[in-house]
Amino acid sequence: MPRWTTRARRSAVSDGIPATDAPQEAHGAWTPEGETTPRVSEDGVIGAIAQVYDPEIPVNIYELGLIYAIEIGEDGAVKVEMTLTAPSCPSAQELPAQVEEMVRTVPGVSDVKVEVVWDPPWDPSRMSEDARLALNMY
Secondary structure: OOOEEEOOOOOHHHHOOOOOOOOOOOOEEEOOOOOEEEOOOHHHHHHHHOOOEOOOOOOEOOOOOOEEEEEEEOOOEEEEEEOOOOOOOOOOOHHHHHHHHHHOOOOOOOEEEEEEOOOOOOOHHHOOHHHHHHOOOO
């Protein structure tokens, strides 16, 4: 069973935390063959997720605040907890599948599980400042 490291994080802008340009450490895991597999970068996972857009809203789902948690196991397995804007969202099947597909493109990812959760319910306060500006909701 993988040991998960959890770091649910929203946009640095929405958290009021200055963004950093410091590179994330990219240690690898040793394999029995003596090769090093790349460590999965949380920034890489977030960047992949940020390429997924709700088809009805011109903002990526990360900035919309639909991602509740990202867990990265030492074995490269990634678990994403996300929600949708509403239970009746027409993209309910499409968006989780797109998230899984994009996360699988991140170097070092060995497996991906995307879970849709409804607690807490999503509301517009979860959006980043950038998303609010893009949608004229300030």
